[in-house]
Amino acid sequence: MARKLLSGIVALILVAGFIMISGQAMAAEEKKPEQFVGILAYRTGPFAAGGSGFSSGMEDFMALINARGGINGKIMYKWEECETAYNTARGVECYNRFKDKMAYVHPLSTGITYALIPKGTEDKIVIISSGYGRADASDGRVFPWVFTTPTNYWSQNTAKIKWIAMKEGWDGKDMANIGKYLKGLKIANLHIDVPYGQETKPILDSMSEKFGFKVRHFPVPWPGIDQKAQWLDIARRYKADWVINRNWGVSCTIPLKEAARLGFPREKILGVWWCGAEEDAMPAGPAAKGYYSTNFHGVGRDFPIIQEVVDKVYGAMKGNIAFTRVGTVYYNRGFIAGILNHEAILTAQKKFGIKVLTGEEFRWGMENLNVTVERIKEIGAEGLMQPMHNTWQDHEGGGVVFYQQWDGEKWVSTGEVITPMREYVRGLIEKSAAKYAKEKGIKLRTGP
Amino acid sequence: MFYRECSNFKDSYASDMAIFPIPLDRWGFIFMLFMAFVVVPLFTSEYFITNIIIPFYCFALAAFGLNVLAGYAGQISIGHAAFMAVGAYASFNLYGRLGLPLVPSILGGGLISAAVGTIFGLPSLRIKGFYLAISTLASQFIIEWVIVHWKWVSGGVFGTIEAPKMFLFGFIPLDTAVKKYYLTLCLMTVLMTFGKNLVRGQLGRNWMAIRDVDFAAEIIGVNLYRDKLIAFAVSTFYAGVAGALICFTYVGAANIEEFNVMVSFAMMGMIIVGGLGTVLGSFLGAGFFVMLPIGINQFLGSFMDVVPADILANIESILFGGLIVFFLIVEPYGMARLWHTIKDKMRLWPFPY
Structure with missing residues (x-):
């Protein structure tokens, strides 16, 4: 027994040594x-x-x-x-x-x-x-x-709101009348309750004031395996028109199943780009069909x-x-x-x-x-x-921001490419960055 | 032959109560201190100091804290990382916002953590064992939630505070790895010495009595109410200081995700693998959990070119998990017990029976 073990160890060391030497030999070939x-x-x-x-x-x-x-x-x-x-x-x-x-x-x-x-x-x-x-x-x-x-996330969310307005009939050109299509809409911001999930709350709140839609935040406790209560709220009590799915990892998939259970249309759920991968939609099976998500590149x-x-x-x-x-x-x-x-x-x-x-x-x-x-x-x-x-x-x-829809088997690009409200986001970014600079005592750069 | 109590006569109470009664142990300890204070900062790289030794000290401190609670007083806590978070955020706020000096704000972070820990220790007066474990697990989630939602503490939507520039006594800048190392080492040494004496003293004995049979302890006059709460306070104090040190000297920012429930489990693992109810075990366990994964990762890095990266990454977890199981089978009482076995052997050497 002991001999067998010993010879096994020797063989392992030999193999490991061989692998290491061959690895170094491969590295040595490159000269650039x-x-x-x-x-x-x-x-x-x-x-x-x-x-x-x-x-x-x-x-x-x-x-x-x-x-x-x-x-x-x-x-x-x-x-x-x-x-x-x-x-x-x-x-x-x-x-x-x-x-x-x-x-x-x-x-x-x-x-x-x-x-x-x-x-x-x-x-x-x-x-x-x-x-x-x-x-x-x-x-x-x-x-x-x-x-x-x-x-970044803030740009993404303004693009999401624009996209929702377009789905509600806005032509996507004139920012002046976007409010007409958004007014009175109920948007549920379903977010995982960690700093990442909370990050877009202020910008959604500020947009809801600006454009007159309603937004309510539904926090999901980490790691978000159980979202029954939130979904009952969203679908039955709040009766949301649109849901923004801002989760991460396994908690991205749960909303699709919950929505299917409650009969909430999946076409009204829009995911963050970290909830828009095959790995997020596939486990939900047929329940995921029709789910939209954002992206910043093609698939x-x-x-x-x-x-x-x-x-x-x-x-x-x-x-x-x-x-x-x-x-x-x-x-x-x-x-x-x-x-x-x-x-x-x-x-x-x-x-x-x-x-x-x-x-x-x-x-x-x-x-x-x-x-x-x-x-x-x-x-x-x-x-x-x-x-x-x-x-x-x-x-x-x-x-x-790109948009894509799950067709039951794979992501299909919807072909929409939406520019966020850049000046509006830029203003918020500068405000937030200035606050950070003040807290940390950073001098603003004045040139490249 | 050399390692024995023989001919080592104790002629005063002080020598009878020494931490290391055997001269060789004493010399060994002094040698370790010499290594830590002189050799490590002089002869090792910056990478080694910041990434391996500093987190090792911090986690040793935290593991000792948990050991006080679980190993000595027998109260299981599986929410200890949350108390590290409390210490980290509290000391950042004390130092960065309220402008306290550095060391008092680190210790202050520990004290705030101790206050919070005492509150979460209250259920231990009524419930024991697994039930207490679950109630401490709740502390993990409650504290995480409070920190994330209490904007003033966690610094707005991002939930992160970056470490301000550190100055010792107001004018010595702590900017290099070696200086941060010394800060960690000094605090660790002082607190560990204090802790070792605490568990050797009356309080430690009370804790051990509570751990072994709590109603018997109560009958012989141990005040359960007081001593259990003190155990929680001391334990969370150490965890808080460790959390503050990790954020100040290692990561450089306090982020709630650093102290998630997995860290709590890892700390539990540290004291079980290291040895429950021993100071040495806290060090060994912290070493095991901090150094080993990095070591395995570095070692596997040399196979980068030949083995696919995704397999390699999983091998690390497999190896580490396997080693935990191996150590628990070989030595169920922890690695500190191994040292004791070696010690017993050495006492008899070269004439074992």
Whole structure:
């Protein structure tokens, strides 16, 4: 018995050693300089669906660039993953592990974003929170190192209200008469009762005053497995016309089932983009059919660039996730994050020369990022991503919101692309950022 | 041969009551202190200090707090992370908003946490065992809810307060990892020494009597009402200080998601794996839960190029879970018990029976 165990251990060590040596041998083949990317992933834990799709999408994009010969043909991407399991302390550890090597990071969790904002500012590392984190970080004067490109929660919610007005018959053009269609509407804001869920309460309240619709907030206690009481309230007592589903992870799916049980039309539920993935709708089965959700990018595989990934990356067996998940919502989200980083790198390399970028140079690239419609076509991502144009003040850049509907099997884009009420949101962002700056004693930036 | 009580004569009460009666232990402890105060800050990297050692100290402190309650006084609490959150938010507000000096505001965070903990300890006077465990679980959710909804405490819709710039005594800036390390280490050493003496003294004995048979303890004159509440207060004080330290010296921001129920469970795991009712066990358990996952993750990182990342990430959880089960089977009384076994062996060495 003991001998068997011993020989088993020896065999294991041999295999491990072999794997390590072969890994190093593979690493030794590359000679081009490398742009290091630290990835804070969570492939385990309650939100693994989001974390694994996002990081794999980003990695696949970088693998594609490497397969094409690198950034501008001279610099290769090199990435390393660190598992956070959506845990803030672990995320900070991962950040510290990579901070000497990397120029930018996607924290991929609201908690980690908050912890990293002061650290990134100090270490001169760009923090990109695409569609999560602090909405007021879009103000580059107060948050020089944080970007919310392409959009943030507040913009999203104004776009949601516009979309609802359009469903009620508004033509989508004249902001002056939008109030006519919204007046008297009852909107239920079903949100998970953590800071992330509460973040949009003020903007919805402020819009309801402005446009004359009614909004009521229905908090769902974490982790949101049981929402019977809230739904009884929404459907029977409050009799909501529209429901905004602002949940996360498993709590995204429950509303669909509850609505089906109470006969509330699923076509009247509009999800946040973190509730708009296959993993959110699929478990609800037929109950999910007709459910709408927002997004800030396209879904599916019908884009030239994703076809190229299928060809070159998965064709060469270098994919980073199960092939079936290519083209899913979270995957594409990570994928466009990869494109965004890449465009910023290209922009910065035009100024600083083709070399491995530092955080400061990368930030310059982000602040001068201008992804036009033509450029998107050139990339092969038409319909996958939106035009983005950052400045040193505006770290949001894009801001348009896509809509999609679950047809029972997959997400189908509705084709609507709605611009949020940008000036209105910008005012609120600046107000909130100014408050933050005052609290922290930050001097506003006055130039790039 | 060297490790024994023999020829180590105690000729005063003080030497009889010493924490480490065996000279080798004493030297070993001094050596550990030397390592902590001199070697670690001088010879290790910034990464190691901020990410491994500082959280290790903080969680050792928190685990000791829980150990006072669960290991010594026998009152189970599975909502202890919430008290860390109370300490963190309270000390941030004391320091950042009310302008108290740094150390008093960290300790003040602990005191506020102790006050809250005493209130949540009240049910322990009536209920015991699993029932108490569930009522403390409630404290986790109640406190989380209150912090999130009490905007003044949690800093508005974002529920997060960033650490203000820290100054010791008003003028020494705590900006580098080493300085933060010393702050953590000093507070930890002082509080642990205090705690060790607390559990060795009359109060500790009362707690142990309550833990073993509570009505018997009451019959011989232990005041259950007072001592159980003191246990809750002391325990949550330590948790509060640990929470404040984690936020000040490690994460740099107080966010409610840092202190969710999973952290409470992890702390429970720490004291069970480490050893219930021992000070050493708090350290060992904290080490196990803080260092091991990072170590496994770092080790697995070298396989990055060959094994798919999603499998790798799950292997970490599998390995860690497996190790917990392994340690509990091999040593059900915790890792501290292992040390005791080794000690007993060493006393007899080289002539075991």
